[in-house]
Amino acid sequence: MQPSNKKATLSFSDGSPSVDLPVYKGTLGPDVVDIRALYHDAHVFMYDPGFLSTAACQSSITFIDGEKGRLLYRGYPIEQLAKTCDFMDICYLILNGDLPDAKQKAAFDSLVTHHTMVNEQMHVFLRGFRRDAHPMAILTGLVGALSAFYHDSTDITNPRHREVSAIRLIAKMPTLVAMAYKHSIGEPYIYPKNDLSYTGNFLRMMFATPCEDYQVNDVVERALDRIFVLHADHEQNASTSTVRLCGSSGTNPFAAIAAGVACLWGPAHGGANEACLHMLEQIQARGGVDKLGEFIKQVKDKSSGVRLMGFGHRVYKNYDPRAKLMQQTCKEVLAALGLENDPLFKLAMALEHIALEDPYFIDRKLYPNVDFYSGIVQRAIGIPRSLFTAIFALARTVGWIAQWNEMLSDPEYKIGRPRQLYMGHAVRDVKR
Numbered sequence: 246m247q248p249s250n251k252k253a254t255l256s257f258s259d260g261s262p263s264v265d266l267p268v269y270k271g272t273l274g275p276d277v278v279d280i281r282a283l284y285h286d287a288h289v290f291m292y293d294p295g296f297l298s299t300a301a302c303q304s305s306i307t308f309i310d311g312e313k314g315r316l317l318y319r320g321y322p323i324e325q326l327a328k329t330c331d332f333m334d335i336c337y338l339i340l341n342g343d344l345p346d347a348k349q350k351a352a353f354d355s356l357v358t359h360h361t362m363v364n365e366q367m368h369v370f371l372r373g374f375r376r377d378a379h380p381m382a383i384l385t386g387l388v389g390a391l392s393a394f395y396h397d398s399t400d401i402t403n404p405r406h407r408e409v410s411a412i413r414l415i416a417k418m419p420t421l422v423a424m425a426y427k428h429s430i431g432e433p434y435i436y437p438k439n440d441l442s443y444t445g446n447f448l449r450m451m452f453a454t455p456c457e458d459y460q461v462n463d464v465v466e467r468a469l470d471r472i473f474v475l476h477a478d479h480e481q482n483a484s485t486s487t488v489r490l491c492g493s494s495g496t497n498p499f500a501a502i503a504a505g506v507a508c509l510w511g512p513a514h515g516g517a518n519e520a521c522l523h524m525l526e527q528i529q530a531r532g533g534v535d536k537l538g539e540f541i542k543q544v545k546d547k548s549s550g551v552r553l554m555g556f557g558h559r560v561y562k563n564y565d566p567r568a569k570l571m572q573q574t575c576k577e578v579l580a581a582l583g584l585e586n587d588p589l590f591k592l593a594m595a596l597e598h599i600a601l602e603d604p605y606f607i608d609r610k611l612y613p614n615v616d617f618y619s620g621i622v623q624r625a626i627g628i629p630r631s632l633f634t635a636i637f638a639l640a641r642t643v644g645w646i647a648q649w650n651e652m653l654s655d656p657e658y659k660i661g662r663p664r665q666l667y668m669g670h671a672v673r674d675v676k677r
């Protein structure tokens with residue numbers, strides 16, 4: 246990271262000396278003002294709750310141009326990747342920086358495949374959860390518990406340990422998500438099968454039983470694989486930043502990723518896909534398309550506390566490119582499964598149309614995000630609503646682990662420690 250010729254100068258109205266700050270240029274995106282010396286030089290902090298204008302790290306993994314609605318993984322546009330690559334290509338790309346050739350891909354596939362089984366005792370651990378526990382509650386516990394089962398890859402200073410942990414997490418996540426599902430419906434867990442693809446294997450672990458095997462359907466497999474591809478990484482979002490902050494203390498990778506899973510659960514982040522389908526089902530139950538006007542009125546009334554789930558994004562002020570691809574996948578899957586008249590899809594299309602023409606959404610640049618259509622796709626392929634966010638977590642694991650690894654390899658890496666604007670009592674004496 247080299248300072249550019251440009252400098253920023255921070256001056257104060259009270260006559261305190263001004264401070265010169267270096268400015269860095271990224272490959273793409275806005276310039277960044279380096280404020281690290283500010284406290285030392287001027288004894289002030291910067292105030293930025295929600296990180297609206299703060300770059301917390303440097304990264305070479307993913308780039309989002311929110312104004313243009315563009316998403317790149319390692320420089321490649323998501324539209325090209327979604328059309329030409331499967332999720333294993335994407336995992337390799339995100340972890341290693343470039344797409345694999347055929348030999349590298351085969352070796353990577355085989356490596357991941359041979360780490361899909363989990364320690365048998367994890368089954369015993371899982372049995373301790375209530376059957377009606379939310380899958381994200383279970384998943385947070387299971388991922389954290391990996392650190393209790395895989396001690397041999399938790400030395401973060403050892404690159405080999407970091408590599409093995411990355412593969413273990415990517416490989417075991419589908420097994421854990423399927424186990425959480427089987428636990429919730431009271432069915433036996435299904436072991437991974439090594440002759441299936443990553444996504445096909447996950448579908449089988451979800452839907453096979455010891456009495457009846459599951460034949461992987463190509464259309465369903467492709468659709469789910471695309472969901473994985475579209476969710477693989479998204480630069481410094483809330484859960485990724487959580488993984489980085491948690492990992493910055495030097496904790497082990499399983500603990501750091503468990504923190505990411507917990508953060509993803511929230512309805513403003515990964516939980517939005519579940520909340521979005523719930524919203525559509527509720528509108529449908531109240532009268533469907535005819536009730537959309539009433540619903541939009543409620544959304545625009547701030548006192549109602551109702552948001553249009555699956556709409557809006559901190560970074561995208563244009564159509565989320567993932568939403569476009571997801572809408573296309575949705576159409577393809579519904580047609581292939583003979584569900585082209587799916588009322589929820591029609592409702593979602595009508596809702597999108599109304600919102601995109603409404604000044605409330607136009608003025609605030611609110612567009613559909615990836616979660617608007619992903620729930621409809623998952624529902625069509627038989628995934629229960631409560632599992633949607635766990636599927637997101639499964640796919641995002643590669644992004645989390647790559648970002649965690651990147652942080653540890655960064656020579657400027659330090660424990661994350663934000664400061665604050667203290668507004669509490671000044672010093673006072675205890676009077677007793």
Ligand code: CMC
Binds near residue numbers: 554555556
């Ligand atoms: N419905 C209605 N109004 C909205 C919405 C929405 N979905 N999103 C934002 N607004 C309004 C908000 O009320 C505010 O209005 P005003 O300027 O009058 O106060 C304005 O738009 C800016 O919103 P904000 O809350 O300040 O924006 P943010 O960047 O802090 O929040 C967000 C981003 C994604 C949390 C928000 O848009 C939201 O809650 N969306 C619904 C939940 C959702 O779909 N989340 C998934 C995000 S994509 C997947 C992921 O990354 O996890």
